[in-house]
Amino acid sequence: MKCDVVVVGAGPGGSMFSKTAAEAGLKVVMLEKRQEIGDPVRCAEGVGKRALSKMVELDSRWIASEVKGARIIAPDGTSIVMSEDKGGAEVGYVLERKVFDRALAENAARAGAKVLVKTRATGLLRKDGVPCGVTAMRFGEALRIDAPLVIGADGVESKVGRWAGIDTALKLKDIETCAQFLVQDSSIDDSYCEFYLGNSIAPAGYVWSFPKGKKLANVGLGVLGSRSKPGEALRLLRQFVDKRYPNGRAVEMVVGGDPCSGPIESTVADGVMLVGDAARQTDPLTGGGILNAMEAGIIAGEVAAKAISAGDVSASGLKEYEDRWRATIGRHISRSYEFKEFFVKLSDDDLNRLLGSLKGEDLTKTDLRGMLRVLFRLNPKLLWELRHLVI
Amino acid sequence: MLKGCVVLLTVNRYKCCYCGACVGVCPSLALELVETWLEISADCTECGLCTRICPVGALEVKA
Ligand SMILES: Cc1cc2nc3c(=O)[nH]c(=O)nc-3n(C[C@H](O)[C@H](O)[C@H](O)COP(=O)(O)OP(=O)(O)OC[C@H]3O[C@@H](n4cnc5c(N)ncnc54)[C@H](O)[C@@H]3O)c2cc1C
Numbered sequence: 001m002k003c004d005v006v007v008v009g010a011g012p013g014g015s016m017f018s019k020t021a022a023e024a025g026l027k028v029v030m031l032e033k034r035q036e037i038g039d040p041v042r043c044a045e046g047v048g049k050r051a052l053s054k055m056v057e058l059d060s061r062w063i064a065s066e067v068k069g070a071r072i073i074a075p076d077g078t079s080i081v082m083s084e085d086k087g088g089a090e091v092g093y094v095l096e097r098k099v100f101d102r103a104l105a106e107n108a109a110r111a112g113a114k115v116l117v118k119t120r121a122t123g124l125l126r127k128d129g130v131p132c133g134v135t136a137m138r139f140g141e142a143l144r145i146d147a148p149l150v151i152g153a154d155g156v157e158s159k160v161g162r163w164a165g166i167d168t169a170l171k172l173k174d175i176e177t178c179a180q181f182l183v184q185d186s187s188i189d190d191s192y193c194e195f196y197l198g199n200s201i202a203p204a205g206y207v208w209s210f211p212k213g214k215k216l217a218n219v220g221l222g223v224l225g226s227r228s229k230p231g232e233a234l235r236l237l238r239q240f241v242d243k244r245y246p247n248g249r250a251v252e253m254v255v256g257g258d259p260c261s262g263p264i265e266s267t268v269a270d271g272v273m274l275v276g277d278a279a280r281q282t283d284p285l286t287g288g289g290i291l292n293a294m295e296a297g298i299i300a301g302e303v304a305a306k307a308i309s310a311g312d313v314s315a316s317g318l319k320e321y322e323d324r325w326r327a328t329i330g331r332h333i334s335r336s337y338e339f340k341e342f343f344v345k346l347s348d349d350d351l352n353r354l355l356g357s358l359k360g361e362d363l364t365k366t367d368l369r370g371m372l373r374v375l376f377r378l379n380p381k382l383l384w385e386l387r388h389l390v391i
Numbered sequence: 392m393l394k395g396c397v398v399l400l401t402v403n404r405y406k407c408c409y410c411g412a413c414v415g416v417c418p419s420l421a422l423e424l425v426e427t428w429l430e431i432s433a434d435c436t437e438c439g440l441c442t443r444i445c446p447v448g449a450l451e452v453k454a
């Protein structure tokens with residue numbers, strides 16, 4: 001099989017790339033090793049409203065619920081409410097990703113991309129050492145796809161990058177190991193996302209509860225890999241849910257790894273670009289990666305169209321992708337990485353002091369960044385290391 | 392490690408939830424997730440990183 005560009009992985013990153021590139025006239029083939037796109041889910045499904053609506057036409061089929069704001073709960077139980085339209089910049093909708101991911105892939109197909117499910121890329125084809133497509137296994141049969149450009153949108157596993165010589169292996173301190181239940185319980189607040197902090201409940205991570213409507217919520221947690229031991233995420237989740245929702249019913253289980261490394265050194269090589277989790281573009285502080293993967297997919301799609309028509313898919317021909325994502329997503333996640341590196345060091349006492357200091361502050365118009373600014377004003381000593389990020 | 396030697400890393404397939412987190416941390420590219428089936432290759436150096444990242448404790452380096 002021959003095409004202009006072969007895309008490995010049909011998550012939000014791969015599908016947005018494929019749609020953009022196909023609309024620009026490229027012949028696109030997108031491979032997905034799973035037989036069902038979007039399933040099983042590895043996600044808490046929270047996204048900001050505004051950024052999402054800029055990239056895709058909203059559809060009630062994949063919006064499970066809309067939230068009013070976020071509540072942050074300190075280890076000592078103190079709770080802080082961030083509001084509505086601003087807190088909602090981080091989390092506004094809770095999606096139904098099984099439907100969402102499939103809808104994005106359908107959009108790509110509608111734009112002209114060819115989609116092959118149950119097809120797993122197994123390596124790069126090379127000519128004179130330069131990548132020129134992939135080998136794949138399709139329903140038990142070997143397949144070769146020749147293409148001058150290969151997109152690694154293969155998520156946390158990120159093998160395409162490593163085949164191309166980009167070291168994407170995550171250090172334990174740069175990945176959160178996560179477990180989540182979809183919990184049904186009458187005490188679930190359908191209007192607020194909740195974030196619980198504490199080193200005993202989620203070491204160097206947090207517990208989230210993202211409501212999906214009708215007293216259902218994605219209740220999960222992440223533990224920093226360097227603070228984890230085998231099976232720790234699931235063990236801590238069971239402990240939390242037993243305590244917080246003693247009568248709750250877990251009707252689904254999700255586990256996964258969420259990169260939190262901040263920008264990696266390189267995301268392009270000759271004939272290869274990486275997008276989304278494969279490029280480690282997740283926000284290291286929140287763990288959110290859907291929107292960044294989509295945005296990176298769009299940028300890479302635009303650059304691919306130019307590079308193919310110019311006949312230059314060398315690393316330098318693809319540099320515009322590198323420059324553009326680093327100026328937007330990259331700047332944002334570098335700051336988040338520094339915040340993360342600082343916050344993971346805090347004790348429960350520090351966390352209690354910080355969140356306690358916000359009591360009496362009006363945060364109804366504040367987003368995460370605004371809240372960090374207020375925190376810095378109130379706790380300059382404790383947060384001194386972060387001054388260059390806040391000022 | 393010599394090819395053909397017995398790798399001491401084991402996966403409990405009754406526990407594994409095929410999430411791919413272990414694949415993302417393996418420095419030796421020794422793991423491959425084939426939908427729901429995790430394959431371990433002879434390139435495994437038994438460093439144990441993947442066992443620590445597994446959210447459900449499905450991986451173990453047998454002594
Ligand atoms: C527990 C958890 C909670 C999260 N919560 C949130 C959240 O609330 N909000 C948010 O924004 N983000 C969240 N994230 C992060 C988010 O899920 C990812 O950032 C997002 O899915 C990245 O999209 P992607 O397209 O890069 O990769 P993915 O969605 O991971 O897609 C990669 C695809 O590539 C396929 N693939 C891999 N290898 C191959 C191969 N060799 N051949 C063919 N196909 C292949 C995979 O099967 C997969 O379908 C969470 C992550 C986890 C683990």
Ligand code: SF4
Pocket residue numbers: 255402406407408409410411412413414424429444445446447448449450
């Ligand atoms: S990290 Fe654990 S649950 Fe996930 S694929 Fe690897 S062995 Fe399976």
Ligand code: SF4
Pocket residue numbers: 400416417418419420421422431434435436437438439440441442
């Ligand atoms: S033990 Fe180390 S080398 Fe072996 S599969 Fe796990 S991470 Fe890779």
